[in-house]
Amino acid sequence: MKKILAFCGILILSVLCFACANQSTTSVTTTTTSNSTSSLTNTYSTTETIVSIQPAYEVLVVPVGSTFTLQYVSNVEPIGFSSSSPEILSIDVDGSILGLANGNCDITLSYQQTVYATIHVTVVDDVAIIPPQKTIYKSGEVLNLFGARLILRNDDNLVIEEVPITSQMTSGYQPDETGTQHLSISYLGKTYHMDVLVLSAKQEASLATDFILLTQSPSAYQRVEFQLMKYDIDDFLEAIDNVYDMEEIVLKATVLTPSTKVETILGYWSQTYEEVHLPGLVSTSRNLEGLVTTLPDDITFGLNYVTASDPCFKMRYLPKESGQYQMVAELYVDGIKIQSFSKEFTVNASLEPEKGDIGIDPSNERHFQFENGDTYLPVGQNAAWYTSQDRKYYDYVQWFEKMADSGMNVARIWLSAWGFSLFWYDVENYDRRQTHLQSLDRVIELAESKGIYLQICLLHHGMFSRVVNPMWPGALNSWYVDKYGANPYGETLTSPGQFFTDSWAKATFKNQLKYLVARYGYSDHILAWELMNETDWIEEYNASIGLLWHQEMANYLHEIDPRHLVTTSFRNDSFYSSTFNVFQLESIDFVNVHRYGVEKPLSYLPAYQKIGANLFDKPILYSEFGLKSSGSEQLTYDPDNITLHQGLWGGLMGGGAGTSMNWWWDSWIHVSDAYPVFAGIAEVAHELDLSGDEYQLLADNPQLTISHAKVQAIGYRVDSRLYAYLYDTDFSLADPQTAEKSGVTLIMEGFLPGNYQVRYLDTSTGVIREQTLVVIPLTGSLTLFIPNFSNDIALILEQI
Structure with missing residues (x-):
């Protein structure tokens, strides 16, 4: 008898064991005249030939590359x-099998040309x-293989x-060796591998x-x-070096939406506080940068924060589908996944x-443009930081309320050292900034509730x-240092210019970006992330090095937050300077510039916006613009807000992405209640649809x-729509009330013939002054008879 047994190898082979169709085993008995010379384990009759496969395979599944030897019993050789x-599939004289390629074949066992057994074999790769x-273990735990299996598939999967x-x-x-372990699985002569993790003490302490x-x-x-729950918070904080370091510990989630879109979000470490209101505690002398007002409508209580609960990891997400x-x-933890949680939730x-x-x-x-296709035209101002140390973010409650009432829909805010900065005091640990970040939470929530979109400036010069x-x-x-402390980067870097080149500085800033995106990137009321305010004020800023830094950081922001726009800003609009090459970068989404000292915005803005937009082939926004260098000086020089009015209309109707945006929100706009100046342009902006096949300034x-x-027009023609702002070229600070004009006509060619409606609007209020029906003849020539006006008037023409 010959008996050979083989299972050398690893993973899985599928073996289907069946009885033969016509007999219960593959043993075959025949009559013979001679005795077998084989050595037999059992005694057989010399009148029988016995050939038997043990076990009795009818169908065998073999992985490519596996080797094993058939086991059989025979009394002949x-x-x-x-x-x-x-x-x-190959098989040698000893019955050793080797899977070579996908396919099907038969193996036969024979003696003296008589086939005694046939096995149908499928080879798969x-x-x-x-x-x-269970693939994650605490130190010392016994391996549990429940649920582990090998899956073999054919060519049809x-x-x-x-x-x-x-x-x-x-x-x-x-079990006592921490780290990832590569286990070997042997099956049919082939070895496969799978990994399990034995947690380190830090990882074990981090389990939620x-x-x-x-x-x-x-x-x-x-x-x-969402919140990651953990009871033994003290042990965790003792084990982790820095809960804010997303290379050391990070919470990630993959979300499958109802429409099968896959989205990725990050968690963030957070300390929650309860608010304590302190009635009557608002002092004008306790100001940060700017003016603390105590107007009749201003909030009169101070704000304090009291720790509400243990810190924890949280996660924010904005679902867009029901x-x-x-x-x-x-x-x-340390780059190794130590835990996962599955969650299902329903969105109304x-x-x-x-x-x-x-x-x-x-x-x-x-x-x-909004995601739904509507045009978005920013109308608003800078509101860079709260000015009252007492009211804190409640300054924004009163500012945003007034802004929303006037139709304003954008504010530019800074993460300033004295306000919302993430890293002030400590570059890598954000514990001391958590109250400031909760204030920023509330500002973003306020903006969302008031229809205000935020351009968030991450660093300032x-x-x-x-x-x-x-x-x-x-x-x-x-x-500044005496009042707010010095930049903590200066504790490590020897010069400020190193911030743009040092690998540690760039890595820590990227970690800050990741934290900000994790905490605030959910919001659809963020217009853009602005990398830095007026970068070129930094003495050691270099245009070529700065270009590389902006490219790296803007690319990184788009990578971790593909939903929001990215920009940066400089102190002027010298478009042909090498500094402005940053706006050639694909990852910088729009041109964002500043200019002060402009007395005639209606001539300045359309000209310069055209240069900037054409040069960089991108939208252009004057996110800081004005005449004077302080709010009080502005109020003294221009008490009727002529330059503010003209800057709004010249920006939005003169080829800009939105209105120009004033500074001195506290000591000019709020203290003098200049919010109504924005009402007219806000009302008109809401009516404009600038998306179309034919677009022309x-x-x-x-x-x-x-x-x-003396009348000029700026604005847009888009398809069969006309949006125009007409103004007297003498209208200025020197001549704030020009003579009334009558009988003015506007003629324009190239329109589709048909019926149109034209609305003439008051530029201060947005109220319709007159509305008429206009019929454009087959020639396509439009003639409009403009109502009498003094300084300016706006019109909207649309086909009906």
Whole structure:
């Protein structure tokens, strides 16, 4: 008798064992006249030939590359083996099998040309390991292979066999050795591998008890919040070096939306505080940068924060669809996933239509556009920081209320050293900034509730300057440092210019970006991230090095937050300076410039916006613009806000992405209640649809003529729509009330014939002064008879 047994190898082979069709075993008995010379384990009759495969295979599934030897029993020798397709599977004289290629074949066992057994074999090269349910272990735990199996599939990707993985097949597990362990799985002569993790003490201390949904009854376009639950917070904080270092510990989640879109979000470490209001405690002398007002409508209480609960990891997400969501949250420590949680939640439909995120209008590349296709034209101002140390973010409650009442829809805010900065006091640990960040939470929530979109400036020049608003250690003028402290980057870097080149500085700033995106990137009321304010005020800023830094950081921001626009800013509009090459970068989405000392915005803005937009082929926004260098000086020089009015209209109707944006929000706009100046342009901006196949600035249209020599028009023609702002060229600070003009006509060619409606609007209020029907003849020539006006008038023409 010959008996050969083989299972050398690893993973899985599927073996289907069946009885032969016509007999219960593959033993065959025949009559013979001679005795076998084989050595037999059992005694057989010399009148019988016995050939038997043990076990009795009818169908065998073999992975490519696996080797094993058939086991058989015979009382005769020699037994012959053959494969019907040697290119698929080979078998040698001892019955040793080798899988070579995908396919099917037959193996036969024969003696003296008589076939005694046939096995149908399928060879597959698609073998997958399904890991056990438990792959992460605390030190000393016993390996648990429950659920582990090998999956074998054929060419049609159909599962032919599933083989449970047993402890006899597995080797390499060391329960007291921490780290990732590569286990070997042997099956049919082939070795496969799977990984398990034995946690380090730090990783074990980081394990959470649950991941919960905090938001009750989520709705589309409303923030949804989650929290990672942990009871032994003290042990965790002792084990982790820095909870804010997302290379050391990070919470990530993958979300599958009802429409099967896959989104990725990050968690952030947060300390929550309760607010304590202190009635009557608002002092005008306790100001940060700027003026603390105590007007009759101003908030009169101070704000203090009291710790509300243990700190924890949270996660924010903005669902944009109604329906069932699936989420998998994963916790990583030192780059290793140590825990995962699955979560399903249902989102209700939004009660009203939502616009979505803001991007660039692809039809003209000069304006912003909501996700739903509507034009977004920013009308607003800077409100860079709260000025009252007592009221804190409640300054924004009173500012945003007034802004929203006047139709304003944008504010530019800074993460200033004395306000919302993430890293002031400590570059890598943000514990001391958590109250400031909760204030920023509330400001963003206020903006969302008031329809105000935020351009968030992440850094400002003074942080890295020794001269201009200097906050770098050792500055000659120590006023800012004495009041707010020095830039903590100066504790490591020897000069501010190193911030743009040093690998540690760039890595820490990227970590700050990741934290900010994790905490605030959910919001669809963020217009843009602005990398730095007026970067070129920094003495050691270099245009070529700065270009590389902006490219790296803007690319990184787009990578971790593909939803929001990215820009930066400089102190002037010297477009041809090498500094402005930054705006050639694809990752910088729009041109963002500043200019002061402009007395005639209606002539200045259309001209310069045209240069900037054409040069960089991007939208252009004057996010700081004005006449004087202080709010009080501005009020004295221009008490009727002529330059403010003209800057708003010249920016928005003169080819800009929006209105120009004033500074001195506290000591000019709020203290004098100049908010109504924005009402007229805000009302008109709401009516403009600048997306279309045919887009043209009126200043570039040679077919436009106006009958009055002193009247000019700026605005847009988009398809069959006309949006125009007409003004007297004498209208200025020197002549704030020009003579009334009558009988002015506007003629323009190239319109489609048909019926149109024209509305003439008051530029101060946005109220319709007159509305008439206009019929354009087959010639396509439009003639408008403008109502009498003095300084300016706006019109909207649309086909009906």
